[in-house]
Amino acid sequence: MREITDITTFVAERPTVITIGTFDGVHLGHQKIIGKVVEAAREKGLLATVFTFFPHPRKVVQHDQKLKLINTLEEKKQLLQSLGIDLLVVQSFNEAFANLSAEDFVTTLLVQRLKAKKVIIGYDHRFGKGRTADIHTMRLFGKKYGFEVEEISVQEIDEVSVSSTKIREALNQGDVTTAAHYLGVPYMLKGTVVHGLKLGRTIGYPTANIAIAEDYKLVxxxxxxxxxxFIGGQKVYGMMSIGQNPTIEGKGASIEVYFFDFDGDLYGKELTLHFVKYLREEQKFASVALLKKQLENDETAARKAITL
Known part of the structure; x- marks a missing residue:
C-alpha cells in the first residue's frame, strides 16, 4: 500500500476507485465499504483508494479536543493495508482544507490528482466548504467530470454509525467484549515499556508500565x-491494570501489565496489548498484602477467561 500525505505534488499512476471518510476503528461496517472498493478496483484494474483525514474533522470544525479515537493513525494504516487498499491518502484536515469548495475538491483532488473513475460514498456524505455538498452533488460532478458514483445504502451507513458509537460507549464502560464484536478483532493499545516504581516485583507481580504516545487514543x-x-513472535497472556493506583500513595495514573509465565527484559520495547475480557473495577486496598491477595484472584480469573 502506498501512502500519500501531500497530495498537492502527487498524481496517481493509474485511475482509482475511491471512498472517503475518517474510518475510525476500521470496524466491520467500514470493512464492508472497503470490500466494495477493493472488489470494484480489482474488476477494472484500478487502484483501490481510501481518502481519509488527520486530525479528525471534529477536532478542527467543532473544536472537540476531548474526542478520543478508536485507532491511532498508524493502526488505521495497518488495518487498511490488510484489507487490500492500494493507495491511502491522509489529508491534513485544517481550516484551509475545510474551506475548499466542493467543486475544487472534486476537480483538483479526485479528478486531477487521483484520476477517479468511481467514487463510493454514503447517502449522507457531505463535503466541501460548510459541508454543503452531498451525494446528489457528487453525482452531478460525476457526470460532468466522467466518474461513476456508487451510493452506500442507508442500512450499511447506519451499521457504520451505530458501530462507531457503540464501540466508544463500550470501551468507556470497560466492555471490551462488545467492542471486539463490532471491530471483528480484539481492541488494542500500543505503547512503549517504561520504568515505574518497581513495586510489583516486591510482591511477586513484576509489571511492564506502558506509555502511550498518542494522547487522542481511547483508553x-x-x-x-x-x-x-506478541513478544518475540510468541503469544503471551497476562492481566493489565488501567487506573489511578489508589492503594499506592504517590504512584498516580498508569497502564501496567503482568505477563504470565514470562521472564524477560521489556524496557524500551514497543508492545501491542489486545484486550480479552474486563475482570473488575479498580479498588483501593487497606494494605499491600490485601492488594497482593487480590492480584492472585485476578490472575486466576484472567487465566480462566483465556481458556474459555
Missing part, C-alpha cells in the same frame, strides 16, 4: 483486564 475504563501480546 478503556479504569480497571483490570485479561490481555495478550
Amino acid at each position: 478503556p475504563k479504569d480497571g483490570v483486564y485479561a490481555v495478550y501480546s
Whole structure:
C-alpha cells in the first residue's frame, strides 16, 4: 500500500476507485465499504483508494479536543493495508482544507490528482466548504467530470454509525467484549515499556508500565483486564491494570501489565496489548498484602477467561 500525505505534488499512476471518510476503528461496517472498493478496483484494474483525514474533522470544525479515537493513525494504516487498499491518502484536515469548495475538491483532488473513475460514498456524505455538498452533488460532478458514483445504502451507513458509537460507549464502560464484536478483532493499545516504581516485583507481580504516545487514543475504563501480546513472535497472556493506583500513595495514573509465565527484559520495547475480557473495577486496598491477595484472584480469573 502506498501512502500519500501531500497530495498537492502527487498524481496517481493509474485511475482509482475511491471512498472517503475518517474510518475510525476500521470496524466491520467500514470493512464492508472497503470490500466494495477493493472488489470494484480489482474488476477494472484500478487502484483501490481510501481518502481519509488527520486530525479528525471534529477536532478542527467543532473544536472537540476531548474526542478520543478508536485507532491511532498508524493502526488505521495497518488495518487498511490488510484489507487490500492500494493507495491511502491522509489529508491534513485544517481550516484551509475545510474551506475548499466542493467543486475544487472534486476537480483538483479526485479528478486531477487521483484520476477517479468511481467514487463510493454514503447517502449522507457531505463535503466541501460548510459541508454543503452531498451525494446528489457528487453525482452531478460525476457526470460532468466522467466518474461513476456508487451510493452506500442507508442500512450499511447506519451499521457504520451505530458501530462507531457503540464501540466508544463500550470501551468507556470497560466492555471490551462488545467492542471486539463490532471491530471483528480484539481492541488494542500500543505503547512503549517504561520504568515505574518497581513495586510489583516486591510482591511477586513484576509489571511492564506502558506509555502511550498518542494522547487522542481511547483508553478503556479504569480497571483490570485479561490481555495478550506478541513478544518475540510468541503469544503471551497476562492481566493489565488501567487506573489511578489508589492503594499506592504517590504512584498516580498508569497502564501496567503482568505477563504470565514470562521472564524477560521489556524496557524500551514497543508492545501491542489486545484486550480479552474486563475482570473488575479498580479498588483501593487497606494494605499491600490485601492488594497482593487480590492480584492472585485476578490472575486466576484472567487465566480462566483465556481458556474459555
